[in-house]
Amino acid sequence: MASDQSPAPESPGANDSPAGEPHEEPRRSFVFEIASIVIGGLVGMVPLLVGVVTFLDPLGRAKKKPLWYAQGGDGDDGFIRISSLGALEENAEPQRFPVIADKQDAWNYIPNQPIGAVFVQRLADNQVRVFNATCPHAGCSVSCVGTAFHCPCHNSAFDLDGSKLVSESGRNNPSPRPLDSLEVDPARLEKDQEVWVKFQNFYTGKHEKKPKS
Amino acid sequence: MKTIFAKLSDWLDDRTGIRALAHEGMYENIPGGSRWIYITGSMLVFAFVTQAITGIFLWMCYSPGSQNAWESVYHITYEMQGGFLLRGVHHYMAQFMVVLLPLHLVQVVVCRAYVAPREINYWLGLVLMLLVLGLGLTGYLLPWDQKGYWATKVATELMALPPGGEQMQKLAVGGSQYGHSTLTRFFAMHAGVLPALLVIVLGLHLAMFRKHGITAKSSPKRPDEYFWPKQVFKDAVGCLLLLVAALGLAIWREAELGPPAEPTESYGAARPEWYFLFLFQLLKKFKSEFVGAIVVPSLVMAFLFALPLIAKIRFGHLVNVVVMLVLVMGAGYLTYEAIEHDNYDHRYGKLAPADPNSPEYALWKERVDAAEKFHGAQAQAHHESERLHELIKYYGIPRAGAAVGLVQNDPEIQGPRIFNRSCASCHSYLDENGEGIRGPSEPEAWDGETPYGGPNLYGFGTPNWFMRFLDPNKIVSDQVFGLTKHKTGMMAADFVESELANLDDQGQKTLAQIAEALSAEANLVWRQDAIAQARASGDLAKGQAALEIAIDSQACTDCHKFHDLGDLGSAPDLTDYGSYDWLYGFIANPMHERFYNEDGNDRMPAFAEHEDNPSLNLLSEHDLDMLVRWLRGDDRDLELKLQQANATAAPNADQDAGGQDDDAPDDTQDAQ
Numbered sequence: 001m002a003s004d005q006s007p008a009p010e011s012p013g014a015n016d017s018p019a020g021e022p023h024e025e026p027r028r029s030f031v032f033e034i035a036s037i038v039i040g041g042l043v044g045m046v047p048l049l050v051g052v053v054t055f056l057d058p059l060g061r062a063k064k065k066p067l068w069y070a071q072g073g074d075g076d077d078g079f080i081r082i083s084s085l086g087a088l089e090e091n092a093e094p095q096r097f098p099v100i101a102d103k104q105d106a107w108n109y110i111p112n113q114p115i116g117a118v119f120v121q122r123l124a125d126n127q128v129r130v131f132n133a134t135c136p137h138a139g140c141s142v143s144c145v146g147t148a149f150h151c152p153c154h155n156s157a158f159d160l161d162g163s164k165l166v167s168e169s170g171r172n173n174p175s176p177r178p179l180d181s182l183e184v185d186p187a188r189l190e191k192d193q194e195v196w197v198k199f200q201n202f203y204t205g206k207h208e209k210k211p212k213s
Numbered sequence: 214m215k216t217i218f219a220k221l222s223d224w225l226d227d228r229t230g231i232r233a234l235a236h237e238g239m240y241e242n243i244p245g246g247s248r249w250i251y252i253t254g255s256m257l258v259f260a261f262v263t264q265a266i267t268g269i270f271l272w273m274c275y276s277p278g279s280q281n282a283w284e285s286v287y288h289i290t291y292e293m294q295g296g297f298l299l300r301g302v303h304h305y306m307a308q309f310m311v312v313l314l315p316l317h318l319v320q321v322v323v324c325r326a327y328v329a330p331r332e333i334n335y336w337l338g339l340v341l342m343l344l345v346l347g348l349g350l351t352g353y354l355l356p357w358d359q360k361g362y363w364a365t366k367v368a369t370e371l372m373a374l375p376p377g378g379e380q381m382q383k384l385a386v387g388g389s390q391y392g393h394s395t396l397t398r399f400f401a402m403h404a405g406v407l408p409a410l411l412v413i414v415l416g417l418h419l420a421m422f423r424k425h426g427i428t429a430k431s432s433p434k435r436p437d438e439y440f441w442p443k444q445v446f447k448d449a450v451g452c453l454l455l456l457v458a459a460l461g462l463a464i465w466r467e468a469e470l471g472p473p474a475e476p477t478e479s480y481g482a483a484r485p486e487w488y489f490l491f492l493f494q495l496l497k498k499f500k501s502e503f504v505g506a507i508v509v510p511s512l513v514m515a516f517l518f519a520l521p522l523i524a525k526i527r528f529g530h531l532v533n534v535v536v537m538l539v540l541v542m543g544a545g546y547l548t549y550e551a552i553e554h555d556n557y558d559h560r561y562g563k564l565a566p567a568d569p570n571s572p573e574y575a576l577w578k579e580r581v582d583a584a585e586k587f588h589g590a591q592a593q594a595h596h597e598s599e600r601l602h603e604l605i606k607y608y609g610i611p612r613a614g615a616a617v618g619l620v621q622n623d624p625e626i627q628g629p630r631i632f633n634r635s636c637a638s639c640h641s642y643l644d645e646n647g648e649g650i651r652g653p654s655e656p657e658a659w660d661g662e663t664p665y666g667g668p669n670l671y672g673f674g675t676p677n678w679f680m681r682f683l684d685p686n687k688i689v690s691d692q693v694f695g696l697t698k699h700k701t702g703m704m705a706a707d708f709v710e711s712e713l714a715n716l717d718d719q720g721q722k723t724l725a726q727i728a729e730a731l732s733a734e735a736n737l738v739w740r741q742d743a744i745a746q747a748r749a750s751g752d753l754a755k756g757q758a759a760l761e762i763a764i765d766s767q768a769c770t771d772c773h774k775f776h777d778l779g780d781l782g783s784a785p786d787l788t789d790y791g792s793y794d795w796l797y798g799f800i801a802n803p804m805h806e807r808f809y810n811e812d813g814n815d816r817m818p819a820f821a822e823h824e825d826n827p828s829l830n831l832l833s834e835h836d837l838d839m840l841v842r843w844l845r846g847d848d849r850d851l852e853l854k855l856q857q858a859n860a861t862a863a864p865n866a867d868q869d870a871g872g873q874d875d876d877a878p879d880d881t882q883d884a885q
Contacts, residue, residue: 029442029443032442032443032445032446033441033442035446035449036441036442036445036446036449039446039449039450039452039453040445040449040452042453043259043449043452043453043455043456044262046456046460047262047263047266047267047302047456048266050267050270050295050298050299050302051266051267051269051270051299052270053294053295053298053299054270054274054289054293054294054295054296054298054299055270055273056294057293057294057295057296060294065609066605066606066607066608066609067606067607067851067855068607068608068609068855068858069609071855071858071859104609106285106288107281107284107285107287107288107292107610108284108609108610108611108612109608109609109610109611110611110612
């Protein structure tokens with residue numbers, strides 16, 4: 001066996017102190033030690049780093065439309081058509097509409113996809129009120145039950161004007177803010193009798209209404 | 214500070230015994246001292262760790278499934294930040310592993326590190342090798358490009374050869390056809406099963422290596438050393454080189470992503486990854502696939518596993534070393550031969566054996582043809598890849614995926630394919646340099662009946678296209694009317710050759726204007742600028758006037774119709790000649806009265822004459838659409854197409870394209 005003539009270190013017990021072992025002048029091996037640590041650390045880190053750079057891609061990813069869809073299409077000003085005004089009854093309860101827009105899903109670009117939902121209520125004098133259907137508490141989808149919006153997840157409740165409701169039993173309403181209202185394009189509303197909405201999602205769980213980019 | 218650190222260290226050591234472990238790891242004795250040749254093992258471990266790390270990050274971006282695999286790899290490679298590097302390092306490090314494996318193996322055999330008591334460790338090493346090759350094979354499929362798809366398909370087809378192989382194949386493929394299940398299975402093998410097995414076997418391999426120590430013997434000249442620090446240093450340098458090489462290749466020779474897999478499109482350049490080429494070549498050496506793919510490789514593996522046993526016989530070790538080297542060199546030679554055969558046309562294409570009837574010439578010809586085919590398929594794949602990049606830039610990747618959603622609906626990719634399938638038995642498509650799609654090869658003695666040599670359809674609808682028909686020197690060439698009866702028909706013999714033979718400069722100029730005017734009928738998308746220019750300079754109007762005079766004087770209207778002049782019936786209608794509808798109609802049925810009629814048409818089949826029952830047609834509506842758009846070059850320049858789409862979308866933008874063309878489509882409809 002080749003290792004027969006090797007000295008002790010084949011079976012180093014816990015009581016073998018490292019200081020007693022090296023059989024070489026320490027100064028020369030110091031250079032190798034430093035170099036080994038530096039190079040070893042480097043080669044270990046680089047593959048990890050390469051992976052992390054790609055992993056962080058979503059943080060810096062900007063929305064990009066394929067050229068074909070980027071040209072002259074609707075919604076360039078950020079407004080998306082939801083409904084015609086005529087389809088809404090005045091002062092009826094808010095109606096839920098899907099928001100249809102082009103969707104960039106990692107490698108796929110899919111035109112005309114539902115990307116969210118809104119509640120639209122037509123008030124008197126051609127005014128409309130639009131809310132994002134996402135609950136500001138934890139992102140569930142609220143539903144409208146006649147006189148109020150209600151979230152099925154943690155019992156957030158909102159008045160039809162979006163403000164937080166306090167339940168009669170005094171149960172806590174966990175939402176940090178009112179329902180997120182959305183901007184309606186006044187020009188199109190008046191001129192074309194159509195509801196165009198600037199659809200945005202907002203970070204949930206925060207007091208301030210901060211749009212997700 | 215130091216005391217806290219020391220205390221922490223003591224605390225940890227009391228509970229884990231980590232110092233003893235580290236000590237055992239670092240202060241292993243190396244008989245005869247550290248050596249550079251010992252680094253292959255560490256490099257392999259490092260390569261595997263790199264693969265595991267980069268693999269996990271790739272995993273976060275990859276999606277198996279036949280509509281997502283290629284697309285997600287595209288996203289990684291071309292859209293995610295640093296993605297090309299991540300994939301590139303993974304791609305190249307895999308290849309380095311396969312290069313290091315035989316080196317490590319040969320080293321172990323030559324240094325007698327496989328004999329007692331290290332047999333089990335040697336066998337573990339062989340298992341590791343098979344696992345790494347398995348990782349290479351499964352990984353090659355995952356991008357789901359044509360190359361990986363067809364190469365892996367061959368590998369799994371071969372699985373069915375041994376008894377019971379059909380079931381094995383079905384299990385590996387996840388059904389009888391390649392698809393989602395193939396990818397999910399291969400991916401689970403590649404990212405889950407094989408690496409887990411590899412970690413376990415590698416652990417045993419290393420533990421056993423530590424148990425038996427380095428095989429080398431101490432000598433007075435070379436004193437023993439510990440593993441730390443000199444051998445660690447050498448190992449680290451080796452790993453650094455490996456890493457730098459992988460990074461360098463990933464940057465300078467970006468990992469390739471071919472066009473996406475299309476089960477219906479055969480791929481002439483299907484090859485396994487280069488380190489499997491020796492198996493690919495081996496297969497060709499045997500008449501029976503079963504022998505080449507199963508028996509011989511199994512015998513070789515059996516021999517490798519038997520090495521420690523053979524070593525017990527007298528001279529056994531020597532035999533082992535010799536056979537081992539022969540095997541490695543044999544694999545190397547087969548690899549070389551496979552590559553050389555694929556490049557035969559480049560190396561020997563111009564060195565034809567003198568005697569064209571000799572068997573050497575036949576072999577030479579066969580090899581050159583095969584290599585040309587291979588390179589042609591590669592070039593086509595490359596071309597399609599580039600086109601696909603452009604399509605993605607313009608349209609994005611639809612949900613159906615790149616293959617179904619983009620490739621199969623792009624005239625520039627589909628046109629040549631359909632042309633090759635349905636048209637190239639008569640027509641060619643060759644540009645000025647003679648490049649493109651070659652039509653039928655010239656028959657040695659043409660019987661005048663066999664379909665051969667219809668017009669070369671390159672440049673259809675351009676002024677040059679019309680000039681060829683009006684030039685007495687050109688119209689008689691095989692490129693224009695081919696070898697159809699029109700070559701000696703009225704147009705060529707009675708009109709062009711007699712009437713247009715000796716034109717003066719003015720006559721030539723008028724002819725060019727007429728060609729321009731005829732080309733304006735085709736209204737080719739990519740010639741809009743040129744048409745506008747001709748209109749502005751007055752050439753177009755002059756050409757149209759000249760054409761009308763010519764037609765009025767009965768020169769053309771004997772046979773052709775042009776807008777309100779002349780009648781249909783004997784030769785193609787010149788109204789809207791070459792427009793989308795015209796060309797679509799022509800290919801659909803050249804025997805329609807608008808084109809050649811029954812008696813005028815020379816052997817061209819009607820490709821879509823059954824309007825009410827499309828299933829009877831030779832070409833589907835979709836294919837015909839692709840073909841027509843390709844011949845007209847409608848989608849050649851996506852930039853232009855985009856501009857046009859915008860111009861027609863905007864209500865006031867068609868002032869230029871309007872005018873005389875506006876009433877043309879109505880005529881066409883009437884005629885039909």
